[in-house]
Amino acid sequence: MQGFGLFWALFGALIGIAAAQRKGFSIAGGIIGGMLLGPLAFLMFLCSGGRKKCPFCAEWIKKEARVCPHCKKNL
Numbered sequence: 001m002q003g004f005g006l007f008w009a010l011f012g013a014l015i016g017i018a019a020a021q022r023k024g025f026s027i028a029g030g031i032i033g034g035m036l037l038g039p040l041a042f043l044m045f046l047c048s049g050g051r052k053k054c055p056f057c058a059e060w061i062k063k064e065a066r067v068c069p070h071c072k073k074n075l
Helices: 002-023 027-037 039-047
Strands: 051-053 060-062
Touching: 002 027
Parallel strands: none
Antiparallel strands: 051 060
């Protein structure tokens, strides 16, 4: 049973790190959030794939956006 708990914490931490890096958030926050939320963090990571960075202002926007809502540039 201890092995499962360790697996849960490590898996959650890895997913938290990946999600934090992808979204531009704090890695420490990603580790803590991932360890606490575990597999739920994995589901959130899979569902949040519809964003990209604006090439002009580097803010996160929807993939389908034609105009950046932050800098108002055409994409």
